[in-house]
Amino acid sequence: MKKFFAIILTICLVAAVLAGCGSSTPQTTAAPTTTKAPETKAPETQAPQTTEAPATEAPLDFGDKYLTMLTGSTGGAYYPIGIIFSTLWNEHLGSAGLNVSGQASAGGVENLNMLKSGEADLGLAVSDFGYYSYTGTAMFDGKGEHKELRGICGLWPELVHMVVTEASGINSLQDAVGHRLSIGGAGSGMAYNTPIMMKVLANAEINTDWTPEYLAFQQSSEAMQNGQIDGVNITGGVPVSSATELMASSIGTKILSFSQEDCDKLNSLGYTQFGLYTIPANTYNNQPEDLTTLGYKCELFCTADLDEEVVYNMTKVLFEYIDEIRASHKALSTIDAKTCLNGLADTPLHPGAIRYFEEIGVTIPENLK
Numbered sequence: 416m417k418k419f420f421a422i423i424l425t426i427c428l429v430a431a432v433l434a435g436c437g438s439s440t441p442q443t444t445a446a447p448t449t450t451k452a453p454e455t456k457a458p459e460t461q462a463p464q465t466t467e468a469p470a471t472e473a474p475l476d477f478g479d480k481y482l483t484m485l486t487g488s489t490g491g492a493y494y495p496i497g498i499i500f501s502t503l504w505n506e507h508l509g510s511a512g513l514n515v516s517g518q519a520s521a522g523g524v525e526n527l528n529m530l531k532s533g534e535a536d537l538g539l540a541v542s543d544f545g546y547y548s549y550t551g552t553a554m555f556d557g558k559g560e561h562k563e564l565r566g567i568c569g570l571w572p573e574l575v576h577m578v579v580t581e582a583s584g585i586n587s588l589q590d591a592v593g594h595r596l597s598i599g600g601a602g603s604g605m606a607y608n609t610p611i612m613m614k615v616l617a618n619a620e621i622n623t624d625w626t627p628e629y630l631a632f633q634q635s636s637e638a639m640q641n642g643q644i645d646g647v648n649i650t651g652g653v654p655v656s657s658a659t660e661l662m663a664s665s666i667g668t669k670i671l672s673f674s675q676e677d678c679d680k681l682n683s684l685g686y687t688q689f690g691l692y693t694i695p696a697n698t699y700n701n702q703p704e705d706l707t708t709l710g711y712k713c714e715l716f717c718t719a720d721l722d723e724e725v726v727y728n729m730t731k732v733l734f735e736y737i738d739e740i741r742a743s744h745k746a747l748s749t750i751d752a753k754t755c756l757n758g759l760a761d762t763p764l765h766p767g768a769i770r771y772f773e774e775i776g777v778t779i780p781e782n783l784k
Contacts, residue, residue: 475511477725482515484537485526488600490632490660492573492651492746493539493713494519499743500715500733507732513725521631522603523713524554530718531561537721541604542569542714543688546760554607565765566783567715567730569755571746573604574692574710575612576658579646580639581667588617588671597628597635597647604711605648611686612709616677632657640666652713652746654698662699670694670702673709681709688760712758717765726767734771756780 484501487493494517501517515537520526523540527548530538540548547553551560579585583594591613599605606629610621619625628635628644635647636657649658661668678691692710696703717726733740734752741748752775756764761782764772769779 475508475728477508477512477722480513480725482513482536483534484515484517485520485529485535486517486539487520487522487603488631488633489519490636490657491649492571492655492744493522496652496744496746497539499740503736503740504729504732507736508728521600522605524604524607525602527555527561527564527716528602530564530716537715537717539570539713540716541573541688542712542758542760542762544604544607545714545716545762549762563719564762565717565719566759566762567717567726567765567768568733569757569759570713570715570750571652572690572692572710573650573713574653574694575673575708576649576651576655577646577671578639578649578658578661578668579671581669583645585646586671588613591646592617592619592624594645595626595628595643597630597638597644599629599648599650600631601629605650608650609648611681615681615684615686636660639668640664652744653694654745659699662701668701670699670706670708672706674707678709714759716762719765721765723765723767723770726765727770730768730771753777756783759783
């Protein structure tokens with residue numbers, strides 16, 4: 416019996432243990448799951464992208480570049496315009512080492528001779544005279560070709576002012592036969608062109624049918640006012656100061672006119688430098704109407720060995736400051752980069768000038784390449 420109760424008790428104890436295991440003990444509230452903050456990756460450190468600065472041109476540096484520019488006599492247009500140009504270049508390119516000195520001279524023919532001999536770097540002359548120097552023809556016949564001559568740009572038309580005294584009775588070139596005329600300094604364009612005009616248009620030979628005086632503009636003005644000469648060829652860009660002085664003097668003067676027929680006659684004989692132009696009314700005293708006259712185009716010349724960068728920048732400065740140029744002298748009022756190469760004789764342009772004109776869209780005429 417005791418054995419039976421022991422067995423029952425053992426069974427009850429086992430049941431109690433099993434029940435305890437099956438019953439749920441109060442569940443402890445689990446700590447709330449903390450939502451994991453999204454992982455924020457530290458931004459990758461990248462070197463800031465630097466915008467490349469536009470390439471800046473290196474400052475111009477010509478070293479110490481001294482150039483001589485030949486002009487003309489002080490009473491004409493060449494001299495003041497040459498000084499205007501050299502001053503402009505020195506002002507805008509001087510910081511790069513360029514120094515241009517403008518010098519008076521006898522005029523275009525002498526300028527071309529001195530360019531050939533290496534005594535100068537720049538010079539003004541009639542465009543056709545440059546071609547004659549380049550080819551060793553006309554007034555340069557027998558002196559050899561100057562194949563190193565180069566043009567830079569065309570400038571203004573130089574107009575013939577054949578100023579005569581009223582008292583001389585000269586009303587045309589034919590009337591000038593037997594008279595004493597000043598034709599500019601030896602080596603000037605006038606000293607070359609006046610005998611041509613007298614021969615073709617008046618059938619008169621120099622030293623035989625008329626007497627030349629080789630006087631500069633100022634000397635010519637004084638000689639005329641002193642009665643030593645009857646007329647003077649003052650050729651230059653309008654207005655020419657010596658012509659202004661003579662036309663305002665008390666001695667009584669006038670300027671002879673020329674016709675299209677005169678111009679055609681000269682051209683037909685090969686003197687293609689001549690064209691027909693107009694001096695507007697009232698440009699000078701005692702000139703109430705427009706006056707037609709002969710003229711030819713002036714050109715700026717240099718030599719082939721002048722540095723391309725220098726010539727490029729000199730040409731660029733001339734035309735970038737064109738308004739300043741035009742305001743400085745009336746003869747320069749018509750200069751324009753787009754048209755200044757028109758009508759030039761066949762002397763090649765300098766590569767520096769070609770580079771500038773092509774850069775601004777100007778077509779280089781074949782005869783100038």
